[in-house]
Amino acid sequence: MSKMNNSNRIPRAKGIDMAAFYTPKECRRKAQHIVFSAENERIVEEFITILGMKEKFREHDVSIPNKMVMFGPPGTGKTLTASYLAQRLELPLVLVRLDALIHSHLGETGSNVRKLFEYARLNPCVLFLDEFDAIGRTRESNDEVKEMARVVNTLLQCLDEFEGDSILVAATNLETQLDHAIWRRFDTKMTYSMPDEDSRRLYISKLVGSFEQENRLEDYICEHLAGCSYADVEQIVLKAKRKAIIGSTPLQRQLIADAYNEYRPRVLQG
Numbered sequence: 001m002s003k004m005n006n007s008n009r010i011p012r013a014k015g016i017d018m019a020a021f022y023t024p025k026e027c028r029r030k031a032q033h034i035v036f037s038a039e040n041e042r043i044v045e046e047f048i049t050i051l052g053m054k055e056k057f058r059e060h061d062v063s064i065p066n067k068m069v070m071f072g073p074p075g076t077g078k079t080l081t082a083s084y085l086a087q088r089l090e091l092p093l094v095l096v097r098l099d100a101l102i103h104s105h106l107g108e109t110g111s112n113v114r115k116l117f118e119y120a121r122l123n124p125c126v127l128f129l130d131e132f133d134a135i136g137r138t139r140e141s142n143d144e145v146k147e148m149a150r151v152v153n154t155l156l157q158c159l160d161e162f163e164g165d166s167i168l169v170a171a172t173n174l175e176t177q178l179d180h181a182i183w184r185r186f187d188t189k190m191t192y193s194m195p196d197e198d199s200r201r202l203y204i205s206k207l208v209g210s211f212e213q214e215n216r217l218e219d220y221i222c223e224h225l226a227g228c229s230y231a232d233v234e235q236i237v238l239k240a241k242r243k244a245i246i247g248s249t250p251l252q253r254q255l256i257a258d259a260y261n262e263y264r265p266r267v268l269q270g
């Protein structure tokens with residue numbers, strides 16, 4: 001058991017940790033098959049390069065970026081990118097599900113948010129606020145609207161004061177719902193989308209790896225899974241691999257087709 005003193009223990013709310021903690025090594029394993037769009041790859045690499053040149057930026061009195069926000073549909077790699085960054089920066093990942101934090105006790109959200117930022121100030125990490133659109137989203141009651149306005153103000157302050165060796169990453173499905181004042185405080189923005197054909201092909205080849213397969217199977221998978229998210233592609237290929245193992249056969253078209261029908265991904269039309 002590792003001993004932690006108060007300042008490096010994940011802050012708790014109502015006796016439960018407010019965040020999950022992952023070591024850089026755990027993050028490496030998760031993010032090993034990540035596929036970026038060309039644009040996002042460029043943005044991420046530049047971000048990492050800059051963080052590796054802090055001294056030089058200080059010399060020129062140019063501030064370094066430390067707040068990234070990611071937008072895009074489910075299953076396209078937002079959460080995965082947080083793991084990837086943690087691994088590349090050799091920092092632990094501290095994953096906070098903001099919706100859960102808010103809904104379990106709205107009245108304390110402001111102080112909980114402060115505690116998390118304080119933790120990140122004292123402990124270098126990638127502080128990842130997932131389901132970030134939960135900020136600002138309210139139910140009808142007036143009290144809640146007021147309370148949420150206070151939370152937004154706290155968050156704005158925390159964002160303004162955020163400095164040190166940690167970086168902040170936030171992810172949301174809903175770009176348009178983000179408060180404009182919050183939005184402009186992020187120095188790095190990335191948009192995620194469903195994989196195009198090349199990305200899908202690359203991801204499939206990573207997933208199939210050295211698994212024994214029928215001739216030209218990857219072409220078939222790529223075509224058959226058009227419109228699927230990365231997360232869907234992963235689940236379907238995994239299912240098909242299980243079927244292949246059970247049946248002691250190579251991976252084949254029929255298994256992919258069966259896995260697809262069983263999994264029934266919600267494919268966007270057009």
Ligand SMILES: Nc1ncnc2c1ncn2[C@@H]1O[C@H](COP(=O)(O)OP(=O)(O)OP(=O)(O)O)[C@@H](O)[C@H]1O
Nearest residue numbers: 033034035073074075076077078079080230231234
């Ligand atoms: N770009 C990607 N490259 C490789 N794998 C991916 C990618 N996107 C998603 N996956 C796979 O799908 C799983 C879910 O992805 P992830 O959690 O990053 O999605 P998300 O964009 O955060 O979705 P949500 O909006 O639902 O939170 C990942 O664990 C990974 O296995």
Ligand SMILES: [Mg+2]
Nearest residue numbers: 078079130171
């Ligand atoms: Mg996610």
